[in-house]
Amino acid sequence: MNIPPDLLTYGLALAGGYLLGSIPFGYVSTKLAGIDIRSVGSGNIGATNVLRTGRKDLALITFVGDTGKGAAAVGLALLFTFLAGSDKDVRQIAMALAGAAAFLGHLFPVWLRFKGGKGVATFMGTLFGAAWPMGLIAGGLWLLTAAIFRISSLSALVAAALIAPLAFFLDQPYPFLGMALFMAVLIYIRHRDNIRRLLKGEEPKIGAKKDT
Numbered sequence: 457m458n459i460p461p462d463l464l465t466y467g468l469a470l471a472g473g474y475l476l477g478s479i480p481f482g483y484v485s486t487k488l489a490g491i492d493i494r495s496v497g498s499g500n501i502g503a504t505n506v507l508r509t510g511r512k513d514l515a516l517i518t519f520v521g522d523t524g525k526g527a528a529a530v531g532l533a534l535l536f537t538f539l540a541g542s543d544k545d546v547r548q549i550a551m552a553l554a555g556a557a558a559f560l561g562h563l564f565p566v567w568l569r570f571k572g573g574k575g576v577a578t579f580m581g582t583l584f585g586a587a588w589p590m591g592l593i594a595g596g597l598w599l600l601t602a603a604i605f606r607i608s609s610l611s612a613l614v615a616a617a618l619i620a621p622l623a624f625f626l627d628q629p630y631p632f633l634g635m636a637l638f639m640a641v642l643i644y645i646r647h648r649d650n651i652r653r654l655l656k657g658e659e660p661k662i663g664a665k666k667d668t
Contacts, residue, residue, distance in 0.1 A: 465537060465550050473529040473554035477561025477578060480568055481521030482506045485514045502573035504608050504662075519577050522562060526581030527591075529558035552631035555582035559639050563646065574646040576612040579639050583619065586632055594619050606661040609650035616640040 459467075482501035486493040486509060493501055497508040503519035533554035537547040562578040564570040580598070584591025594615045601611040620637045628636075644651070653659040 462542070462546055465540065465542060465546060466553055468536070469533045469550040469554040470557045472532060473557030474561040476525050476529045477558030478565035478567055479521070479525055480565050480572065481525070482518040482573065483568060485517045485521070489514060500573050501568070503577055522573070522577035523581035523584070525562070526555060526558050526578040527585030529554040530582055530585030548629045548631040551586050552635040555586055556635045556638050558582060559642070563642065574612070575639065575643060579616065579643060582639065583636065586635065587628055590619065590623055590626070590628065590632070590636070593622060602662060607654070607659055608662050609647055609659060610654060612643060613647060613651070616643040
């Protein structure tokens with residue numbers, strides 16, 4: 457059976473993006489340092505929880521890795537479709553699928569029995585890889601909210617809530633909008649416990665020992 461080239465491209469984008477996104481930089485970096493990040497703080501493998509080990513270097517490695525894999529997934533999809541001579545629409549869809557799959561890979565990594573992080577850094581990296589101005593806007597929203605409130609989860613929720621509407625008004629392509637909205641919804645689902653604590657005024661500030 458002959459598989460249509462576009463479907464094969466989309467399948468490769470999904471598979472490659474997911475496997476790349478599944479690389480657990482937080483787990484690997486802390487494990488090499490003799491720490492099991494899953495037994496620290498919230499047990500999350502993301503950079504915020506890695507910072508609670510007191511190792512800023514490991515937190516930085518985790519952040520760069522988690523951000524980079526999102527950007528790399530989108531970038532590789534763009535490179536592959538460009539070399540394959542795909543048209544603009546196919547390239548945009550493949551990039552969006554690869555980015556969404558990388559995000560899912562971080563949330564549900566196959567290497568850690570599908571127990572991953574909350575995806576904020578990978579969300580940022582994916583946006584940056586797909587449309588760097590939108591990545592900068594999302595990062596700016598996170599930094600501004602963090603500077604005012606000093607709450608990591610709130611910063612992520614604000615950035616996630618605003619990025620899709622801003623992308624729409626800035627005339628980003630529909631595949632990008634779909635990817636951004638998909639990731640934003642999952643960020644809210646993954647932060648549901650944080651949202652409950654925010655509503656109760658119990659969410660810890662950045663740098664606190666315990667937080668999820």
